[in-house]
Amino acid sequence: MSVVISGVGLVTPLACSPSELTDALVQPHSALQPSDELAQLPSDLAGRVGRVDLKPWLIRRKDRKLLSRAAQLALPAAGTALGTWAGDREELGLFMGVGREPPDTGASEPSLAASQRDGKLDAEALSTRGRELYPPLLPLLTLPNLVLSHISINLGIRGWNGTVAGEAAAGLGALVEGYHAVAEGRCPAALVGGADSRVDFGSARDLYRLGRASPQRPPAEGAVFMMLESSETAMNTLAVIEPSSRRRSSGAIPRPHWSLTGDLGAADGLFDLLCALLSQRWGEHRSSDDEGAEIGVWLHSPPTPPS
Amino acid sequence: MAAERSLSNRDDSQRIVVTGMGAISSLGHDLPSTWAALVESANGIRTIERFDPTGFPVTFGAEVSIEHAGPDLKGSLAMRAASEALRQSGLEGSPRVGVFLGSEADRPPLPLVATRMHRGQTPTADEMAASAPWAPTRSLARRLGAAGHQGTVSTACTSSAQAIGEAMLRIRRGELDAALAGGVDILVDPLMVTGFAILGALSTRNDDPGAACRPFDIDRDGFVLADGAAMLALESLAHARKRGAPVLGELLGYGCSLNAWRITDAPPDGRGAALAMNAALRDAGLSASAIDYVNAHGTSTPQNDVSEARALQTVLGSSVDHAWVSSTKSMTGHTVAACGALELLFCLLAVRDDVAPATRNLDNPDPDCALRHVAHHSVRSPIRFALSNAFGFGGNNASILVGGAP
Numbered sequence: 001m002s003v004v005i006s007g008v009g010l011v012t013p014l015a016c017s018p019s020e021l022t023d024a025l026v027q028p029h030s031a032l033q034p035s036d037e038l039a040q041l042p043s044d045l046a047g048r049v050g051r052v053d054l055k056p057w058l059i060r061r062k063d064r065k066l067l068s069r070a071a072q073l074a075l076p077a078a079g080t081a082l083g084t085w086a087g088d089r090e091e092l093g094l095f096m097g098v099g100r101e102p103p104d105t106g107a108s109e110p111s112l113a114a115s116q117r118d119g120k121l122d123a124e125a126l127s128t129r130g131r132e133l134y135p136p137l138l139p140l141l142t143l144p145n146l147v148l149s150h151i152s153i154n155l156g157i158r159g160w161n162g163t164v165a166g167e168a169a170a171g172l173g174a175l176v177e178g179y180h181a182v183a184e185g186r187c188p189a190a191l192v193g194g195a196d197s198r199v200d201f202g203s204a205r206d207l208y209r210l211g212r213a214s215p216q217r218p219p220a221e222g223a224v225f226m227m228l229e230s231s232e233t234a235m236n237t238l239a240v241i242e243p244s245s246r247r248r249s250s251g252a253i254p255r256p257h258w259s260l261t262g263d264l265g266a267a268d269g270l271f272d273l274l275c276a277l278l279s280q281r282w283g284e285h286r287s288s289d290d291e292g293a294e295i296g297v298w299l300h301s302p303p304t305p306p307s
Numbered sequence: 308m309a310a311e312r313s314l315s316n317r318d319d320s321q322r323i324v325v326t327g328m329g330a331i332s333s334l335g336h337d338l339p340s341t342w343a344a345l346v347e348s349a350n351g352i353r354t355i356e357r358f359d360p361t362g363f364p365v366t367f368g369a370e371v372s373i374e375h376a377g378p379d380l381k382g383s384l385a386m387r388a389a390s391e392a393l394r395q396s397g398l399e400g401s402p403r404v405g406v407f408l409g410s411e412a413d414r415p416p417l418p419l420v421a422t423r424m425h426r427g428q429t430p431t432a433d434e435m436a437a438s439a440p441w442a443p444t445r446s447l448a449r450r451l452g453a454a455g456h457q458g459t460v461s462t463a464c465t466s467s468a469q470a471i472g473e474a475m476l477r478i479r480r481g482e483l484d485a486a487l488a489g490g491v492d493i494l495v496d497p498l499m500v501t502g503f504a505i506l507g508a509l510s511t512r513n514d515d516p517g518a519a520c521r522p523f524d525i526d527r528d529g530f531v532l533a534d535g536a537a538m539l540a541l542e543s544l545a546h547a548r549k550r551g552a553p554v555l556g557e558l559l560g561y562g563c564s565l566n567a568w569r570i571t572d573a574p575p576d577g578r579g580a581a582l583a584m585n586a587a588l589r590d591a592g593l594s595a596s597a598i599d600y601v602n603a604h605g606t607s608t609p610q611n612d613v614s615e616a617r618a619l620q621t622v623l624g625s626s627v628d629h630a631w632v633s634s635t636k637s638m639t640g641h642t643v644a645a646c647g648a649l650e651l652l653f654c655l656l657a658v659r660d661d662v663a664p665a666t667r668n669l670d671n672p673d674p675d676c677a678l679r680h681v682a683h684h685s686v687r688s689p690i691r692f693a694l695s696n697a698f699g700f701g702g703n704n705a706s707i708l709v710g711g712a713p
């Protein structure tokens with residue numbers, strides 16, 4: 001039994017479907033855009049996705065306000081990758097690479113500002129004015145596992161799961177976890193992906209300060225998901241995968257797509273793998289992050305059907 | 308019978324044993340003192356001293372304060388629990404030893420944030436690196452010299468249970484010989500108190516903190532924020548025997564699931580939680596009748612306790628009158644990213660000592676939570692297998708089944 005990729009979904013600045021991405025890889029064009037918000041940083045370019053239509057994916061439309069930006073990108077990408085899979089979603093696995101805890105993009109600043117007296121935190125002010133101004137939904141937007149939760153809730157997934165916290169290699173790490181869950185029979189199939197959004201001023205500033213963004217590596221947002229299944233049950237095989245060795249690295253592997261779409265954070269390694277799949281670049285693909293984790297997977301062509 | 312079958316199904320390289328345990332909580336600064344206090348049903352929940360809580364909707368928590376912790380209290384707690392576990396285990400770092408932690412992103416102290424805002428300053432690169440959720444994982448790996456896989460799981464209250472599960476799977480798979488696994492969290496913080504109080508999740512019994520956390524009691528009104536860290540040295544039985552390490556207990560089965568319900572509530576029927584418990588039982592090759600003690604997630608919130616009780620009733624079936632059930636959060640408070648590891652340690656010690664710790668403050672059990680509760684005082688009873696539940700905000704569930712030393 002081998003494990004195969006049977007579906008893909010993406011929401012990125014460069015493309016939001018496999019066919020769009022294939023076209024973009026054949027005729028490369030940059031999706032990076034300048035932003036006034038980033039004007040004070042070394043580059044004002046970022047890879048942004050426009051407003052995402054969540055209506056087809058949300059059970060309750062009013063829940064949109066509960067979704068962080070990463071969750072808004074992840075849900076349609078995950079739903080597209082899942083496609084029309086007809087198995088029991090109670091057993092379907094869900095594994096995600098998530099980045100740093102999503103920043104609150106300044107939402108708590110009015111509360112903190114109101115909690116100060118003469119430049120120092122004042123407990124009484126915090127417990128009164130500060131508390132009144134504290135955004136009640138903030139905890140729901142900043143916990144990293146809630147991206148996974150929104151996918152679970154809206155797509156009805158209840159199986160084995162995990163989050164891989166990290167940077168570029170996190171999505172590929174999630175793919176490897178999903179691979180093992182399927183290969184070991186813990187779930188019949190697994191949805192694996194990565195999602196991140198780092199284009200607000202605070203996140204982009206932090207990345208530049210950490211040395212994890214540059215004019216050649218602009219910050220971006222996006223989500224990439226893949227459906228993994230056993231070769232014995234998959235109705236569709238885009239590629240066969242298996243993990244390769246893991247090793248320590250000295251930093252992030254530069255990606256050609258950074259000049260087109262920017263660095264997609266926790267989705268970056270999976271995006272690179274998706275580009276390889278659509279370009280039929282079979283072989284080993286590795287992803288590493290600035291923290292020194294390097295993960296590799298082998299991507300094999302689908303078996304040729306017997307004539 | 309079922310137990311013997313499960314133990315013989317895996318060879319010694321795939322059986323996961325515990326060779327070191329360490330913890331720090333509001334009940335004690337190491338595992339022996341924490342366990343001794345727990346068995347005595349001591350209270351670890353008091354009025355907050357870390358900051359002046361006057362005027363806050365909640366003025367109490369389960370704080371841990373240690374001397375010379377410096378600004379990185381979270382890192383200090385993790386290191387202290389890890390050192391205790393490693394001392395006991397004698398485990399040394401190697402390329403085949405990994406580190407797996409449940410940990411959320413850290414928050415700089417609020418007074419520092421306020422001063423910075425006033426001065427228009429932002430955090431330095433070093434401070435940002437230190438606040439990443441994976442910072443304690445990296446730090447412990449460096450300290451141990453562990454060059455194997457490092458994993459950080461941020462799934463709220465399930466974080467450390469899933470981190471331990473991940474370590475189990477990797478050792479079984481042969482990727483690692485051993486791992487340090489556990490969790491750490493600091494919750495007694497003005498922003499956490501504010502945020503969770505606004506969500507209505509916290510108990511507000513400010514006049515009687517010791518009676519605030521009362522899981523499964525009819526008068527429960529929310530959970531209690533806590534600090535803590537808990538670590539386990541895990542290795543294959545073959546590896547432990549080869550190096551002559553002390554074998555303290557065995558992790559027999561791990562299962563996890565998702566609720567697919569709502570962000571802030573658990574499903575009334577406990578469906579997701581039951582899936583995780585059944586997966587752990589399947590993984591161990593045991594039937595529910597083998598479970599002698601359950602350390603429940605038992606947060607003391609009105610909805611979650613009913614949901615978990617229904618899940619336990621479903622899973623245990625006719626054995627529901629056999630398995631003792633308690634929630635030790637009634638004494639330690641809720642350590643969120645660390646609770647899965649801390650309560651797993653309590654299960655291992657329950658098996659070792661044949662003692663089921665109690666649910667403190669369980670004066671009037673909720674009829675909707677009908678279980679074989681250990682109320683007020685711990686009970687001495689043969690405990691061969693114990694189940695630890697961790698169910699997270701957002702709908703992640705994880706269960707781990709443990710047994711004694713082989």
